Amino acid sequence: MNINYSDKIPNNVNLANDRKLQRALEHWQPHFLKWWDEQGPKDFQSNDVYLRTAVGVDAKGWASYGHVKMPDYRWGIFLADQMQDRTIGFGDHFGEPVWQQVPGELRSQFRRIIVTQGDTEPASVEQQRLLGLTCPSLYDLRNLFQVNVEEGRHLWAMVYLLHCYFGRDGREEAEELLSRHSGDTDNPRILGTFNEPISDWLSFFMFTYFTDRDGKFQLKSLSESAFDPLARTCRFMLTEEAHHMFVGETGVGRVIKRCLEVMNELGSDDPTGVRENGAVDLVTIQKYLNFWFSSSLDLFGSEISSNAASSFASGIKGRPDEGRYEDHVCNDATYDIDTPEGTEQVNLRNAMNEVTREAYVKDCEIGIKRWNMMIKRAGFDVSLTLPSTRFHRTIGSWANVPTDPTGQAVSRSEFDTGIPSWLPTEEDRAFIRSLMQRVVEPGKMAGWIAPPDRGINNNPVDYEYVRLK
Ligand code: BYC
Numbered sequence: 001m002n003i004n005y006s007d008k009i010p011n012n013v014n015l016a017n018d019r020k021l022q023r024a025l026e027h028w029q030p031h032f033l034k035w036w037d038e039q040g041p042k043d044f045q046s047n048d049v050y051l052r053t054a055v056g057v058d059a060k061g062w063a064s065y066g067h068v069k070m071p072d073y074r075w076g077i078f079l080a081d082q083m084q085d086r087t088i089g090f091g092d093h094f095g096e097p098v099w100q101q102v103p104g105e106l107r108s109q110f111r112r113i114i115v116t117q118g119d120t121e122p123a124s125v126e127q128q129r130l131l132g133l134t135c136p137s138l139y140d141l142r143n144l145f146q147v148n149v150e151e152g153r154h155l156w157a158m159v160y161l162l163h164c165y166f167g168r169d170g171r172e173e174a175e176e177l178l179s180r181h182s183g184d185t186d187n188p189r190i191l192g193t194f195n196e197p198i199s200d201w202l203s204f205f206m207f208t209y210f211t212d213r214d215g216k217f218q219l220k221s222l223s224e225s226a227f228d229p230l231a232r233t234c235r236f237m238l239t240e241e242a243h244h245m246f247v248g249e250t251g252v253g254r255v256i257k258r259c260l261e262v263m264n265e266l267g268s269d270d271p272t273g274v275r276e277n278g279a280v281d282l283v284t285i286q287k288y289l290n291f292w293f294s295s296s297l298d299l300f301g302s303e304i305s306s307n308a309a310s311s312f313a314s315g316i317k318g319r320p321d322e323g324r325y326e327d328h329v330c331n332d333a334t335y336d337i338d339t340p341e342g343t344e345q346v347n348l349r350n351a352m353n354e355v356t357r358e359a360y361v362k363d364c365e366i367g368i369k370r371w372n373m374m375i376k377r378a379g380f381d382v383s384l385t386l387p388s389t390r391f392h393r394t395i396g397s398w399a400n401v402p403t404d405p406t407g408q409a410v411s412r413s414e415f416d417t418g419i420p421s422w423l424p425t426e427e428d429r430a431f432i433r434s435l436m437q438r439v440v441e442p443g444k445m446a447g448w449i450a451p452p453d454r455g456i457n458n459n460p461v462d463y464e465y466v467r468l469k
């Protein structure tokens with residue numbers, strides 16, 4: 001179904017025919033805009049930004065690009081098309097028709113998961129609020145804002161579900177999504193990573209590479225849901241997610257590229273030399289990578305989880321790409337979990353968080369391989385690596401277990417001594433901060449990052465992606 005842009009809230013769910021829902025959403029809209037104004041990107045709200053907007057929900061739906069002011073962005077409600085005769089793909093209800101309503105007995109579980117998903121979206125916008133002030137180029141500034149408005153839209157996507165299917169409770173939850181804030185001591189965001197500051201662009205690129213990729217895998221799991229409106233909502237969100245991870249992968253890649261240029265000029269990989277020449281050395285890049293990867297691993301929940309088992313059994317949340325598995329019921333299967341006490345064999349249903357995490361780790365490897373290829377081609381015999389999934393965890397079996405990045409157990413004091421060479425130190429952060437100088441002349445790049453290979457939507461790199469006047 002095509003998207004209706006003549007309504008106050010763009011949508012492809014025939015909102016005009018549901019007056020009650022339309023009123024609820026129109027009541028929430030000014031609260032969202034107030035939140036955007038107070039917690040969204042600082043400055044630039046009256047500048048024209050070259051943004052893409054969905055015009056349809058199929059592959060060609062991204063055709064529309066144009067300069068708009070962010071507060072005028074047409075945030076809307078877009079669901080992927082309904083699949084005829086779709087049946088439940090996993091769990092106890094395998095093979096039954098999917099649900100168009102939430103079954104009463106699953107209401108609170110569904111609500112909790114939709115709220116948790118919804119909470120991450122505005123959280124990320126809050127985390128990234130100040131980055132525009134230190135953008136390395138107009139191209140990057142535009143990408144930041146594109147990510148921000150789409151995370152805003154993802155919030156709309158979850159609020160639609162809350163308003164439409166959860167009555168008064170849902171409306172209250174929708175308000176609370178705007179009142180918790182990232183890093184707030186009294187009222188923080190729900191999941192750990194979304195309370196971590198993102199105060200520099202290296203963190204932003206790591207976040208969009210690693211944390212938005214958690215989004216990809218969680219959305220894939222929810223796209224399998226027996227509750228069809230949730231599945232369709234998440235399927236469409238995935239098309240937006242791809243761009244966020246592109247920003248992360250190419251962003252980190254360009255930081256590495258610039259580092260390699262400097263290393264070549266110096267004829268050495270000496271980190272001090274790289275830094276003195278205004279680029280980010282590979283040692284520091286590795287530390288930032290360690291931090292954001294390990295934090296994002298926590299987002300999958302505990303390795304052994306009765307929540308995960310019950311979500312799978314009842315049809316709430318499947319595995320990413322559930323269709324690729326043979327057994328969709330998983331009643332008798334077991335799974336080996338690596339714990340500090342040794343390998344533990346558990347019921348597969350209880351291991352679903354770990355199954356999803358492992359798929360995620362594999363996906364993370366792809367970019368690392370590409371980056372290492374760049375390093376190798378530049379003639380240097382060093383490489384970046386993903387740390388062990390045991391390293392620096394705060395959730396699950398390995399939470400607070402001291403290991404080094406290879407996953408080798410170490411004593412608490414060895415851990416404390418090792419940390420400055422494994423994770424960004426205050427000094428590393430200060431150095432990265434010192435590089436964060438705003439560059440906004442079209443086509444110009446900050447000295448610590450290489451230009452992108454190409455511009456957006458066939459425009460040149462020096463296109464005026466954000467009009468500053
Ligand atoms: N931090 O059995 P457990 C995205 C809680 S990213 C704090 O281990 P479960 C995006 C858990 O809530 C995708 N708390 O885990 C990316 C539970 O609390 P309660 C976000 C945590 O329930 C970038 C307790 O620990 N989407 O979209 O199986 C930019 C024990 O739970 C954490 C989703 O997460 C943590 N890291 O799974 C913008 C999907 N981990 O209930 C956006 C929805 C666990 O005992 N969420 N806990 O108070 C879920 O499916 C599940 O809630 C989780 C946890 C996978 C997160």
Ligand code: FE
Nearest residue numbers: 121151154215
């Ligand atoms: Fe999102």
Ligand code: FE
Nearest residue numbers: 212215241244
């Ligand atoms: Fe995202």
